[in-house]
Amino acid sequence: DTEVTQTPKHLVMGMTNKKSLKCEQHMGHRAMYWYKQKAKKPPELMFVYSYEKLSINESVPSRFSPECPNSSLLNLHLHALQPEDSALYLCASSQERIADEQFFGPGTRLTVL
Amino acid sequence: AQSVTQLGSHVSVSEGALVLLRCNYSSSVPPYLFWYVQYPNQGLQLLLKYTTGATLVKGINGFEAEFKKSETSFHLTKPSAHMSDAAEYFCAVRISTGGGNKLTFGTGTQLKVEL
Numbered sequence: 001d002t003e004v005t006q007t008p009k010h011l012v013m014g015m016t017n018k019k020s021l022k023c024e025q026h027m028g029h030r031a032m033y034w035y036k037q038k039a040k041k042p043p044e045l046m047f048v049y050s051y052e053k054l055s056i057n058e059s060v061p062s063r064f065s066p067e068c069p070n071s072s073l074l075n076l077h078l079h080a081l082q083p084e085d086s087a088l089y090l091c092a093s094s095q096e097r098i099a100d101e102q103f104f105g106p107g108t109r110l111t112v113l
Numbered sequence: 114a115q116s117v118t119q120l121g122s123h124v125s126v127s128e129g130a131l132v133l134l135r136c137n138y139s140s141s142v143p144p145y146l147f148w149y150v151q152y153p154n155q156g157l158q159l160l161l162k163y164t165t166g167a168t169l170v171k172g173i174n175g176f177e178a179e180f181k182k183s184e185t186s187f188h189l190t191k192p193s194a195h196m197s198d199a200a201e202y203f204c205a206v207r208i209s210t211g212g213g214n215k216l217t218f219g220t221g222t223q224l225k226v227e228l
Binding site: 004031033040041042043045048050055056088090092094096097098099101102103104105106107109 | 145147149154155156157158159162164165203207208209210213214215216218219220221223
């Protein structure tokens with residue numbers, strides 16, 4: 001299985017809602033990532049988990065809360081988002097070596113009303 | 114700091130023509146370089162990567178790239194474009210920080226293939 005899956009594919013939420021994005025991989029990768037991608041822009045790194053521990057937080061607002069329950073799962077909890085947070089949220093995973101490529105999921109298209 | 118620059122945000126070619134997408138890197142240490150492709154409303158797919166060894170790297174879908182240290186370049190080429198190649202292409206460099214390995218992307222090049 002060389003796939004990263006993400007659910008849901010689409011999400012529409014109000015600014016007062018609480019929702020979660022889910023990411024799963026079964027490739028035995030020990031590093032997992034969340035990216036945010038705005039239209040016509042490259043992905044921007046948000047968080048990196050290494051061996052289920054948060055290793056990089058790129059100064060992301062606290063309304064985004066990541067969680068790594070086990071080595072195969074990665075969640076992104078959303079609360080009190082702003083309309084400018086509307087974007088494609090991509091999850092990726094990789095082995096730990098610097099030469100290893102990241103495998104990306106198809107993304108969750110988030111719209112904040 | 115390590116970074117990549119992609120020249121040309123939009124490239125248009127005719128079907129069957131050569132595809133050339135440019136990427137230059139900035140790095141004080143040997144870089145680990147990647148090319149990814151993104152089709153509309155999808156995630157990113159790896160085309161090829163350069164780590165060490167052979168400087169001409171072959172990837173999927175007929176793409177290849179050559180690592181040129183003297184020119185600090187890692188341009189992506191394909192001899193004959195196909196309509197299905199129309200997509201966004203990102204060059205990226207993998208860097209190591211205290212917290213882990215990060216992937217830094219260029220700004221992307223939108224490839225259009227015309228009949």
